[in-house]
Structure formats: C-alpha cells, structure tokens
Amino acid sequence: MTLLERLKMQWPIIQAPMAGVTTPEMVIASANAGILGSIGAGYLNADVTKAFIQAVKKETTKPFAVNLFVPNVINATRQELEEAYNVLKPYREKLMIADEGALLSTTDFNTQVDVVIEEDVKVCSFTFGLPSEDVIKKLRDHDIFTIGTATTIEEAILVQEHGLDAVVLQGEEAGGHRGSFIEPFQLVPLQELLLQAQGKITIPIIAAGGIATKEQLQHAIEAGAEAVQIGTAFVVSEESGAPNVHKQQILLADEDVTALSNVFSGKLARGIENDFMIFMEGNKIAPYPYQNDLTKSIRARAQELGYYSLMSMWAGTSLHLVEKGTVQEIVDQLTK
Template sequence: MSLLEKLKMKYPIIQAPMAGVTTPEMVVESANAGILGSIGAGYLSAEVTRAFIKKVKEATTKPFAVNLFVPNDVDTTKEELEDAYNVLKPYRKKLMIPDEGALLSTSDIDAQIDVIIEEDVKVCSFTFGLPTDDIVKKLQQHGIYTIGTATTVGEAILVQEHGLDAVVMQGEEAGGHRGSFIDPEELVSLHDLLKGVRGKVTIPVIAAGGIATKEQIQAALEAGAEVVQIGTAFLVSEESGAPEIHKQQILKAEEDITALTKVYSGKLARGIENDFMIFMEGNKIAPYPYQNDLTMSIRRRAQELDIYSLMAMWAGRNLHLVEAGSVQEIVDHLTK
C-alpha cells in the first residue's frame, strides 16, 4: 500500500507542521482539501495539544498528523544563560519589556504521546531527533503511523533503523528550523538528499525544502519521494496564524531574501533576513531551547507592534514563488 493510500490523501502533499503558526482551521482545511494536515505541537503542553486535537476533530473526520519536538540534552551553565540574557537587554529596553528574567521551557512529550493515543490521532511525526524505542513501540502498537525527520542520508538511515515508518528528507532550502540531530550539522540540498537515499532507505521518503510549485512537486516525486511536505506556501494562507506582516514580507519578495541563523532559538533556522539576525550574529547566545525562551518576549512584543526587523519570520528559499489564498486555493494551485 502506498503512503498516499495509507494516509488517505487525495494529493501527495503534507501541510508542514509549523509550530506557532499552524491553526486548527489550517489543519482542517488541509485535510478537507485532500492533503494531510499537521498540528505543530512542539511548543505546546499536553493539555493544549489535546484541546487543539479536539478542535480539529470537531471539524473533520479525515486523518491528520501531530508533530512533536524530541527533547535534547542541553549542556549549559547559569552563567552562560545570564550572559545570553544580558546581550538581549537593549532589545528589551527598546520594546519596554520589564527586566524580569525568562521562564525556561521543559518538554511534555511523554504526556503528549498519551494524548495522541487517547485522541486516536492517526499520524505522529518527530523533529530534532529520534524518539525513544518505548515511544515508537507504544505508538505503533496503537496503529499510529510514525514519521521521523532527517537532514542528511546518515540521519535518514538512523530513522529507518530506529523503526519509524517513514522519513521526511529536509533539504537546506527549507524554511524554519533544521531537523538536524547529528553533529556537525550539514547543509544538503533536497535534490542531493533524494539522490543520496536511493538504495539506502527503503521506508517511504517525504521530500521537504523549498517546494512551492507544481513543477517542484513533480520533480521531487520523480526523484523518489512518495509525498512532499510544504510549509511556506501554506504559511501565507488565509487560515495561517502567522502575523499579517510576516505573510506580506513573503508575498512581496521577488527573490530569495532568507538566511540561516541561530540567534532566535539557539538552533539553526531559515528565515527572512532582518536587523536582529544581522546585529545579533557573533554575540553570545544560549543553546536551544533556552535561547528560544530568552527571546520569546522580544518576538512577541515585536509582533504586537509590527516591528518586523525584530521578528522571527521563517520562510523557505523559494518564498518568492508562493501565492496568497485560502488553503483550498493553494492546494488547487499546486495540483491542478
């Protein structure tokens, strides 16, 4: 049975699970349009994850995925965190944010797994590493399809050896965070990834990274992918929770204006290059996820005030090829 049939999709497209901007409406409309909708639950608690799932289930009976972030062991000190926090003082002052410290995040993945099983979600995907053997077995025992994320051929082989059912091959063109989990990080194009996994990976391959047109979808399928995963094209949709100024910066782009940076979260990610990315480069930053926690108040206030020079505006390299519209209109544009 093909991946398309297994996941009951009309078209070989997965709406990328974009944590922070994916809304229940985006997931529902994706499912109803014949593609696989995905909940980006990486930053959510188990309770909020359940509420999100229930909203989707109230509006569609079609399958959808939930994406989780695999927690990483972080080696840092209180002094390093304080140094990284202090570097951000000028930005907090500019935005009139009280100097009250930052709440550091913790992972709720085990409780989220229980929620996914209890709510009978059909697909669970993972980013930033490999889930434990117990998690994989637990999900598969309940008939839940599991998907890993890889940015190199070596990572893809590990995803397969770990027993997951499919793998997302994320090319360096992709917007948002890199799913890398082996050091040193490598930047490999989607074309080279798809070429590299031939004969080495037998589980279904999902192509991701810079896919924004029908022709690019076809090229990925011809290169060996069974399905593609698309983010930026849906980030600008009417149902997206991205700030309007973020959408407009993408839609008015006439060429690739993105760059890779760690300054927002401590993990390498691709977004529209802005002043914060340029001026923070070379400064002390905390490792992921703590840098993400330290910059959260800055990003939120900048969003409230429409100061895009300080916002994290994730986007893939082919952002200039996407078009505005509803999820249904974007799916039609990509498939018809």
C-alpha cells in the same frame, strides 16, 4: 499499500507542522483539501495539545498528524544563560520590556505522546531526533503511523533503522528549524538528499525544502519521494496563524531573501533576513530551547508593534514563488 493510501490522501502533499503558525483551521482545511494536515505541537503542553486535537476532530474525520519535538540533552550553566539574557538588554529597552528575567521551558513530550494515543491520532511525526524504542512501540501498538525528520542521509538511515514508518528528507532550502540531530550539522540540498537516498532508504520518503510550485512538487516525486511537505506556501494562507506582517514580507519578496541563523531560538533555522539576525550574529547565544525562551518577549512585542526587523519570520528559499489564498486555493495551484 502506498503512502497516499495508508494516510488517505488525495494529493501527495503534507502541510508542514509549523509550531506557532499552524491553527486548527489550517489543519481542517488541509484535510478537506485532500492533503495531510499537521499540528505543530512542539511548543505546546499536553493540555493545549489535547484541546488542539479535539478542535480538529470536531470538524473532520480525516487523518491528520501531530508533530512533536524530541527532547534534547541541554548543557548550559546559569552564567551562560545570564550572559545570553544580558546580550538582549538593548532590544528589551527598545521595546520597553521590563527586565524581569525569562521563564525557561520544560518538556511535556511523554505526556503529549500519551495524548496522541488517547485521542486516536492516526499520524505522529518527530523533529530534532529519534523517539525511544518504547515510544515507537507504544505508537505502533495503537496502529499510529510514525514519521521521522532527517537532514542528511546518515540521519535518514537512522530513522529507518529505528523502525519509523516514513522519513521527511529536509533539504537546506527548507524554511524554519533544521531537523538535524547528528553533529556536525550539514547543509545538503534536497535534490542531493533524494539522490543519496536511492537504494539506501526503503521506507516512504517525504521531500521537504523549497517546494512551492507544481513543477517543484513533480520534480521531487520523480526523484523518488512519495509525497512532499510544504510550509512557506501555507504560511501565507488565510487559515494561517502567522502575523500579517510576516505574510506580507513573504508575499512582497521577489527573490530569495532568507538566511540561516540560530539567534532566535538557539537552533539553526531559515527565515527572512532582518536586523536582529544580522546584529546578533557573533553574540552569546543560549542553547535551544533556552534562547527561544529568552527572545520570546522580544518577538511577541515586535509582533504587536509590527517591527518585522526583530521578528522571526521563517520562510524557505522559494518564498518569492508563493501566492496568497485559502489552503484549498493553494492546494489547487499545486495540483491542478
């Protein structure tokens, strides 16, 4: 059975699970357009994850995925966190944000896995690492299709050996966070990853990174992928939860204006280069997810005021090739 048959997809496209951008409307529209919609649940707690899933199930009976962030071991002292917090003081002052500290996040990962099972979600994908054997067994026992994320062939081999059903090969061109989990982290172009996978990866491959046109999609399929995962093209969709200023900065781009940076979240991510990325480089950065917690109020206030120079505007290298429209219209552009 092919990946498309297993996941009941008309087209070999997966809507990327973009945490903070994905809405129920986007996932529903993706399912109705014949592609696999994905809930980006990485920053959600179990209750919100459940409500999100139920909102989607209310409007479609088609399969969709839930993406979870695998918890990482974090080593950070109170002093390191205070240093990283104090570095951000000028930005809080500029945006008139009270100096009241930051609420540090905790993980609901295991409870989210239980929610995925309870709600009978058909697909569960993972980013930032490998779930435990117990988690994979629980999902397999409930006939849930599992997908891992890899940014190198070494990571892809581990995803395969760990028993997941498919792997997203994320090229360096991809927007948003890198799914890397083996150090030292490497930046490998998508086409090179697909070439390296030949003869080594036997589970279905999903190509991700810089895919925004029908031609790029076809090229990835011809190189061995059974499907592609697309994010930036759907960020600008009408159903997207991205701020309008984020969508406009993507649509106004006439070339690749992205850069990789860890200053917003503590993990390397690709987005439209702006002042915050430039001026914060070289300063004390807390490890993920704590840096994400420390910058959350800055990003939220900047969004309220339309200060895109201080926002995290994730986008891949092909941002200048995307066009606005509904999810259905964007899928039509990619397939017809």
